[in-house]
Amino acid sequence: SGVIISKDGYIVTNNHVVDDADTITVNLPGSDIEYKAKLIGKDPKTDLAVIKIEANNLSAITFTNSDDLMEGDVVFALGNPFGVGFSVTSGIISALNKDNIGLNQYENFIQTDASINPGNSGGALVDSRGYLVGINSAILSRGGGNNGIGFAIPSNMVKDIAKKLIEKGKIDRGFLGVTILALQGNTKKAYKNQEGALITDVQKGSSADEAGLKRGDLVTKVNDKVIKSPIDLKNYIGTLEIGQKISLSYERDGENKQASFILKGEKENPKGVQSDLIDGLSLRNLDPRLKDRLQIPKDVNGVLVHSVKEKSKGKNSGFQEGDIIIGVGQSEIKNLKDLEQALKQVNKKEFTKVCVYRNGFATLLVLK
Template identity: 70%
Template structure:
């Protein structure tokens, strides 16, 4: 049967700002001991039959260019010929080959009119996104609504109506030992359900995302499950499947899901604005541990170790050594608590911080400034991911070096061809010194009419000139 194709642009700018109303699960949770059901077959079929309709398969494709230089020398090596006994076709020296790479993932329908949440890594840097619904052979071409790399979440949209939207549970009410089910498209085999329990909560410092508050589960999460649903025994969404810890690539019983409350917040902001804007506190923080606890009346919180100049924290009078105990109504028991909570706030939003200094609890209220480090670098220089220098980056370079840090270089892009490398610091464009993303954007606009642009980078202790064409 021939599939109908609905062609839509992948361009995020084509999606207008919108509102979204989430379907909420009942929040009055009752737990039951299954051992009281003696003599009956325990089954969760009725609990998951509806949510299965909300989990979709996502396939993506992108074209990459592979450099074939040097392969002919390898194939024609006399020792290679001796073992294989025949000649290989000659590759043009210094040539390249274009190749289309496809990958699979999962997504969860969050509104009846076609909004779908998935992982950012499922749809990042692809040329096309296709969506297949359960029990439907129609293939929908999706458009990107918005993505947030820092939480590894993204929202896409297909043109369809009357879809089965998932019901959101309050992930803050999850408990270790709760039964959960992972739904998705593992290994491309189609819709699949695995079961397990919540193994741990509030897992952070895993090194996957900047903002981490993972649900850990032993329900099997395999390649292709990314972006799928983690649901409780009622079939309500508690998390978005994201990653596994594995040396082999298969499931070893440690999987991670992004809590539904975080997913709902990010999805709402992406649908409404197409991007995530975060307030910026401007502090470096750590946990209160070991001997350091003896110096404080409170035994948990987020310990401020440095305050950036010109930041919201400096303006509010916060100092190194202050122990943050509460942010608005959120109790802060760790550095991760504070980082994740600040990540939910937008610029110009008011915040009240309660903290301990010299054994005394104090309170300060102020307005968060914009996170200049989260300003989009997309489109500034083709193929580059950029961010402003933060405290950690500045610790590795001389104090007199200012600029913008290169955090990613896309293969085959103009930036790649010009010789940019991850870790470069853009310190100048033509005769202008660069100190921030905002300034880089302004200077590049002034030079966009030129056939090439001279860009100075700081690399391995010296300044180097790159020419961008």
């Protein structure tokens, strides 16, 4: 499914709907015309993509301000579930600002109990006025059907990403270079501000490092955006582009301070990263300091997937950024050397089973 966002044929949908597609065709409700669509750009980190058809005077959707949404608001999910044709289901907003779902790198989902099923992906979640609340993205289900837990990408994020994809065809995100946690428990007693994003580590050479930010600083505001939680900081920085000047407010030792600096990008291959073992994967050893930064249990050992290239063997096999490779075939993997030896022993003409640790669970992937 998809949503028309301009009269001249721009359509927003999910990245996973069009990813790796050779051709894209679009059918509009109430029309027998089949349009060929062009991929304008996609952003795997938010699971959004923009395509375009050659058409004019289309009815484009109106965006609502997703920051104004409340739990209990009535919403309607539109789409083409199971390929049976256009349909509408109703429900309410069950929760807002849902993150750590493990679906996208940048998550700020709207949770709804409106029935969202396979085929609804990329379709609209609208309010009672028909205004766009979000883009239906995923469901939590054991069997692939609807269990009353669906997730949509909020309209404000959709609007921002779609605009940038139309302008540039890609997203050039700025990168702060910090590991952050929420203020909780006794930690709150050490700060005057009771909300924000607590810096627990700073990557050397990053924007944050050059701006003088340190472990223990509590970020409370970036530009005009009040930061109440780590997800606020992560998602807001994710909307900013490389080279953009930002003003960041933070608390250190009981004093409110401010830093202004130019936002840099993330280095593709920082020191210690190896990218020649599995096509499309940048890999690095998982040392104790990295475990602490990423909040990985001490008993988990393996090789960290630092990044995944689009249209690569690694991407097609289902690897995600942040995965930890813990086994290949019957071999246990504790470091890059183990991985290199294990890959040499497998038959490259056959599928290779790779066990990864992801979001607290072991998952089996097949290297194709």
